[in-house]
Amino acid sequence: MSLAHHKAKPLKNTTRRPAKALCSECGLCDTYYIHYVKEACAFITQHIDELEVESHGRSRDLDNENELYFGVHQDMIAAQKKEPIAGAQWTGIVSSIAIQMLEHKLVEGVVCVQSASHDRFQPKPVIARTAAEVLAARVNKPTLSPNLSVLEEIEQSGIKRLLVIGVGCQIQALRTVEKELGLEKLYVLGTPCVDNVSRAGLDKFLNTTSRSPETVVHYEFMQDFNVHFKHEDGSIEMVPFFGLNTKELKDVFAPSCMSCFDYVNSLADLVVGYMGAPFGWQWIVVRNDTGKEMLDLVQDQLKTQPVDASGDRAAAVQQGIAAYDNATTIPIWLAWIISFVVNKIGPKGLEYGRFSIDSHFIRNYLYTRRNYPQKLAAHVPEFAKRIVARYKLPAK
Ligand code: FAD
Ligand code: SF4
Ligand code: SF4
Numbered sequence: 002m003s004l005a006h007h008k009a010k011p012l013k014n015t016t017r018r019p020a021k022a023l024c025s026e027c028g029l030c031d032t033y034y035i036h037y038v039k040e041a042c043a044f045i046t047q048h049i050d051e052l053e054v055e056s057h058g059r060s061r062d063l064d065n066e067n068e069l070y071f072g073v074h075q076d077m078i079a080a081q082k083k084e085p086i087a088g089a090q091w092t093g094i095v096s097s098i099a100i101q102m103l104e105h106k107l108v109e110g111v112v113c114v115q116s117a118s119h120d121r122f123q124p125k126p127v128i129a130r131t132a133a134e135v136l137a138a139r140v141n142k143p144t145l146s147p148n149l150s151v152l153e154e155i156e157q158s159g160i161k162r163l164l165v166i167g168v169g170c171q172i173q174a175l176r177t178v179e180k181e182l183g184l185e186k187l188y189v190l191g192t193p194c195v196d197n198v199s200r201a202g203l204d205k206f207l208n209t210t211s212r213s214p215e216t217v218v219h220y221e222f223m224q225d226f227n228v229h230f231k232h233e234d235g236s237i238e239m240v241p242f243f244g245l246n247t248k249e250l251k252d253v254f255a256p257s258c259m260s261c262f263d264y265v266n267s268l269a270d271l272v273v274g275y276m277g278a279p280f281g282w283q284w285i286v287v288r289n290d291t292g293k294e295m296l297d298l299v300q301d302q303l304k305t306q307p308v309d310a311s312g313d314r315a316a317a318v319q320q321g322i323a324a325y326d327n328a329t330t331i332p333i334w335l336a337w338i339i340s341f342v343v344n345k346i347g348p349k350g351l352e353y354g355r356f357s358i359d360s361h362f363i364r365n366y367l368y369t370r371r372n373y374p375q376k377l378a379a380h381v382p383e384f385a386k387r388i389v390a391r392y393k394l395p396a397k
Contacts (some may be wrong), residue, residue: 006181009036011153014204019042023373025170025197025257028126028147041177044169044257049267049382054178056189057289058266061384069384071277076287080277080303081351088140090219091283094273094299095166096139098190100132101298102164108188110158112165112178113138122203122217126151128158138166140219141192143163144203145255149174152182161185161282168194169263176268177356188291191269193276197258202263206253209246212238225280225284259368261378262385264358271295277308277354284308312348314356319392321360362388370397 011031018024019035023044030038038062040046053060053073056250061068071077086093099111110128115138117123124146128310129135150165152175155163165175172191172348179187198206207214216233227239264273271285271292278284287293348356366389 006033008035011035011194012055012309019236020257021258023260025255026145026147026199027171027174029071029174029178030151031150032153033145034149034181037178037181039276041174042262043066043173043263044380047173047262047380047382048177049173051145051175051264052268055334056176056270063266063384063387067351070265070358071286071351072265072272072288074286074288075290075293076285076353077277077308078285078287078305079308080285080305081282082299082301082302084138086139086216087328090390092290093139093274093281093287095190095192096135097281097299097302098271098273098295099135099164099166102133102188103130103135104296105109105295105298106188108162108164109160109296110155110163111135112148112151112163112167114142114148114166116142119290122200128154128160128163141221143198143219144200145197145257146171149235152178156183162188164188164190166190166192167269168192168265169268170194170195170261172255172266172268173263181293187272188295189269190295191266191272193260195357196254196255199255202255203274206250208248210240221330223280237289248386256372260365260373260380261367262380262382264361270307274355277351279309279350282306308351310349310351310355312352314352314359315391317348318356318363322363322392322394335392359388359392363392365392367394 012035014300016173018030020042029035029041038045050060057073059073061073063069072275078375080094082092082094082097086096089096099113102108103111105314110130113127113135115125115127117125122142122144124142124144126146126148127134128151129138130329149173152392165187167175174188207217211217211230218231218233220228220230226242230237230238252305270289272285276284285296287296362385366381369380
């Protein structure tokens with residue numbers, strides 16, 4: 002391990018980050034590991050294929066349809082906790098795995114993100130050392146979150162075995178500096194991630210969309226074409242995508258997330274999301290043996306079923322591109338969803354996952370081409386280029 006980074010100075014909160022407008026506030030630059038920012042930042046040096054080899058022993062097989070879309074994996078299943086954790090995002094599989102890892106002493110700490118006491122949407126990354134601290138981090142914080150800002154504490158605390166929970170951009174930076182952390186073993190539990198927003202963007206979204214913005218606990222864009230807002234009292238408010246104020250929300254997503262191609266968290270050992278599973282179930286991707294070891298810890302707490310796919314997304318995706326091209330006031334994801342409903346194709350399971358990946362990759366490819374043409378070639382990973390190339394895009 003080189004200790005050169007100890008001399009590096011973290012940036013103050015107010016200082017512009019090296020990735021400038023594209024910074025996703027992953028937290029690396031809040032620590033002395035900023036020393037490695039040029040190689041580590043997902044928006045300065047994209048090197049997912051190289052890191053896949055380091056993390057999983059091989060890069061994804063681009064000729065295998067499931068690997069092209071969902072990344073390197075040895076297994077995919079749909080699962081639910083038999084007894085869901087109250088207040089978790091879905092059924093709480095992520096929190097349950099983290100708790101088991103602490104209780105089995107596989108790790109001494111878990112990097113996760115709680116909420117600030119004065120503001121539930123202000124992310125507060127922590128190193129949890131108890132089940133209660135992990136549980137306090139349950140549920141998505143739907144804002145950019147500086148999870149890696151706690152990395153300096155790891156070295157200082159003497160932790161040698163660590164679990165990190167995080168989204169793609171955080172995990173790319175983490176994997177790049179992994180060898181510098183002085184750990185005996187790092188476990189990475191990822192979630193898919195897309196369409197994230199800055200704190201200011203979140204306020205704008207809630208204020209223009211929910212009937213009671215101040216009581217929203219979390220929200221999710223769902224397969225049933227509604228945004229589901231969960232309120233403090235447990236009630237669910239559903240706002241149809243068609244009801245969104247598209248003009249106000251056109252630029253609501255952060256520039257980082259409009260140019261992100263790691264939707265499926267390619268570098269985590271285990272990924273827990275929902276989009277490849279039937280409605281109400283979670284979708285689990287086991288990328289390597291470390292991921293399997295983590296999943297095995299909670300097998301007895303889960304109901305499972307095989308993943309499946311039905312429907313055909315391709316025509317809807319292509320029509321969405323045309324709708325986007327013609328209607329400048331509609332965000333592309335909404336245009337896709339509209340064409341999708343109109344078509345009544347209803348892809349399910351993995352086909353829904355592919356629909357979401359296709360439409361977001363194309364939207365983000367067009368955004369990057371328009372705003373960062375000089376970055377396009379190196380920033381878009383080969384798997385995303387192949388996916389985008391399946392569709393006819395508007396001329397520049
Ligand atoms: P819980 O047990 O509730 O635990 C959630 C964990 O997420 C906590 O440990 C917490 O530390 C961590 N976390 C919360 N917010 C953040 C954040 N902002 N950054 C990093 N870590 C965080 N899945 C899909 O299949 N498709 C999607 O489009 C999709 N979009 C997502 C967008 C965002 C911004 C996030 C954070 C997640 C997204 N997910 C998506 C994942 C999904 O919503 C659930 O997080 C996942 O299925 C785990 O659910 P759970 O009940 O097991 O989690
Ligand atoms: Fe630094 Fe992370 Fe922002 Fe990149 S995304 S500039 S590594 S804080
Ligand atoms: Fe990071 Fe991509 Fe999620 Fe944005 S969409 S927070 S860039 S992983």
